[in-house]
Amino acid sequence: MNTTVLAIDIGSTKICALIAEISVNQEITIEGHGIAKSQGIKKGAIINIELTSKAIRKAVNDAKRISGSNITSATVSISNSYAKSLNSTGIVNISNKDISIKEIKRVMQTALYNANIPKEYDVVHVLPYNFRVDDQDFIEDPFGMSASRMEVDVNIIMTQKSNLSNLKKAVRSAGIEIEGIVLSGYASAIATIDEDEKELGVALMDLGGQTSNLVVHLGNSIRYNDFLGVGSNHITNDLSMALHTPLQIAEQVKIHYGNMLENSNELIELPIIGDEDNRNSVSLDIVHSVIYSRVEEALMILAKSLDKSNLKDQLGAGIILTGGMTKLKGIRELTQAIFSNMSIRIGQPENINGLFDELKDPSFATVIGLLKYKAGEHTLYEVDFQQELLHSKDIHEDSLVDIKIGNSTHLKANQTSKQTSNEITNNRQQDEQASSTISFDTLPDLGNDTQSQFKKLTNWAKQLF
Numbered sequence: 324m325n326t327t328v329l330a331i332d333i334g335s336t337k338i339c340a341l342i343a344e345i346s347v348n349q350e351i352t353i354e355g356h357g358i359a360k361s362q363g364i365k366k367g368a369i370i371n372i373e374l375t376s377k378a379i380r381k382a383v384n385d386a387k388r389i390s391g392s393n394i395t396s397a398t399v400s401i402s403n404s405y406a407k408s409l410n411s412t413g414i415v416n417i418s419n420k421d422i423s424i425k426e427i428k429r430v431m432q433t434a435l436y437n438a439n440i441p442k443e444y445d446v447v448h449v450l451p452y453n454f455r456v457d458d459q460d461f462i463e464d465p466f467g468m469s470a471s472r473m474e475v476d477v478n479i480i481m482t483q484k485s486n487l488s489n490l491k492k493a494v495r496s497a498g499i500e501i502e503g504i505v506l507s508g509y510a511s512a513i514a515t516i517d518e519d520e521k522e523l524g525v526a527l528m529d530l531g532g533q534t535s536n537l538v539v540h541l542g543n544s545i546r547y548n549d550f551l552g553v554g555s556n557h558i559t560n561d562l563s564m565a566l567h568t569p570l571q572i573a574e575q576v577k578i579h580y581g582n583m584l585e586n587s588n589e590l591i592e593l594p595i596i597g598d599e600d601n602r603n604s605v606s607l608d609i610v611h612s613v614i615y616s617r618v619e620e621a622l623m624i625l626a627k628s629l630d631k632s633n634l635k636d637q638l639g640a641g642i643i644l645t646g647g648m649t650k651l652k653g654i655r656e657l658t659q660a661i662f663s664n665m666s667i668r669i670g671q672p673e674n675i676n677g678l679f680d681e682l683k684d685p686s687f688a689t690v691i692g693l694l695k696y697k698a699g700e701h702t703l704y705e706v707d708f709q710q711e712l713l714h715s716k717d718i719h720e721d722s723l724v725d726i727k728i729g730n731s732t733h734l735k736a737n738q739t740s741k742q743t744s745n746e747i748t749n750n751r752q753q754d755e756q757a758s759s760t761i762s763f764d765t766l767p768d769l770g771n772d773t774q775s776q777f778k779k780l781t782n783w784a785k786q787l788f
């Protein structure tokens with residue numbers, strides 16, 4: 324059966340809501356969209372819940388109107404501002420020698436438990452980038468393997484509690500429940516990086532309105548993320564100040580004359596701030612140098628950050644640029660000059676059913692990534708913000724060891740995430756005992772008739788054993 328989903332990218336210049344149908348084959352068809360100017364957001368962080376909520380409501384209502392759907396829960400983006408990441412490792416013994424989802428979940432929980440999460444931070448993603456099975460490294464997918472020990476290296480992405488709680492409040496007061504939260508850079512990466520690039524290692528730079536996000540994808544997962552509170556709006560501010568012209572005019576100058584490839588001495592006439600009667604003659608040469616210096620500065624900071632990641636040498640697929648700022652002419656060439664010897668391309672969402680032309684644009688990489696995340700294009704295994712394990716395995720294919728009468732296989736990770744690895748091991752042993760013995764106290768609800776017959780049978784069996 325198809326499912327209807329809602330994705331909301333809460334960017335610092337626009338909020339975009341998309342409603343789509345996801346088929347059983349994970350094919351996405353967009354049915355409606357709504358775009359609202361962001362309010363109450365500064366450099367990615369919510370600074371006015373009420374205003375942000377109004378803008379979210381507007382975008383969502385427009386998308387609902389177009390799609391005819393009345394969906395009330397959404398997958399939303401969270402900005403990289405106030406985000407942090409750290410690496411951790413988990414090890415578990417596999418006493419029954421068979422790796423099922425349960426063992427994968429346990430090893431991920433152990434890695435999370437072993438990490439030193441600062442108390443003012445909440446976990447948004449736990450992403451495994453390397454599984455080791457009986458000392459064999461770089462296992463792509465340990466599911467179904469026979470082994471006595473499994474280890475995992477994970478990258479844990481977290482955000483400040485207040486940042487997450489403001490996001491939840493703003494979305495909920497727009498009448499929407501949150502069913503998924505995705506780091507915006509991660510979502511943009513999902514929308515733009517292809518399978519070969521993932522394999523080779525790639526850095527994604529989402530250059531937006533007030534922020535620039537860097538994400539490094541290597542070895543099946545995100546390994547590094549960083550944030551810079553500079554985006555294309557800063558170019559507009561610089562132009563406004565340098566040319567003494569209002570912000571709206573500066574924005575138009577940026578969009579129509581922004582060109583870092585060609586230099587020109589042509590003159591343009593611009594209104595002057597506070598002087599409606601007169602106009603200034605400005606050389607495009609000045610426009611060029613204002614834009615060039617701001618973009619160059621931002622890219623240089625991102626270059627330093629990439630150096631800091633110590634992963635730059637492993638990025639065989641180079642750099643993908645996305646976000647609204649990448650519509651600036653010549654940005655690819657300038658990036659190429661700064662990151663010499665790396666291949667650079669502009670990435671934008673494509674090949675999605677119902678993708679309106681308006682959305683085939685680097686500004687919409689994040690929101691399309693949110694839809695793809697919801698359709699299952701996340702990391703092969705992932706512990707999400709609710710500490711649930713996401714995976715794309717059909718649970719029926721799971722090892723029978725997981726199937727216990729009267730007990731769900733979907734154990735909530737937060738029930739065990741704060742356990743010590745010893746407790747986790749003890750629980751595992753108990754789970755294993757439980758799975759090999761049928762517990763008569765935990766029989767499922769089978770309806771009155773069947774239940775009474777079954778009760779008789781169990782009473783009889785209890786007396787027997």
Ligand SMILES: Nc1ncnc2c1ncn2[C@@H]1O[C@H](COP(=O)(O)OP(=O)(O)OP(=O)(O)O)[C@@H](O)[C@H]1O
Nearest residue numbers: 334335336337531532533534555556647650651686
């Ligand atoms: N041709 C262009 N040249 C330069 N900048 C442009 C161009 N077209 C749009 N922009 C800028 O792109 C920005 C919007 O980009 P985007 O939609 O990616 O931002 P956002 O997601 O809202 O913000 P953020 O990701 O920073 O939170 C605006 O600042 C806009 O001025």
Ligand SMILES: [Mg+2]
Nearest residue numbers: 334335531689
């Ligand atoms: Mg953005």
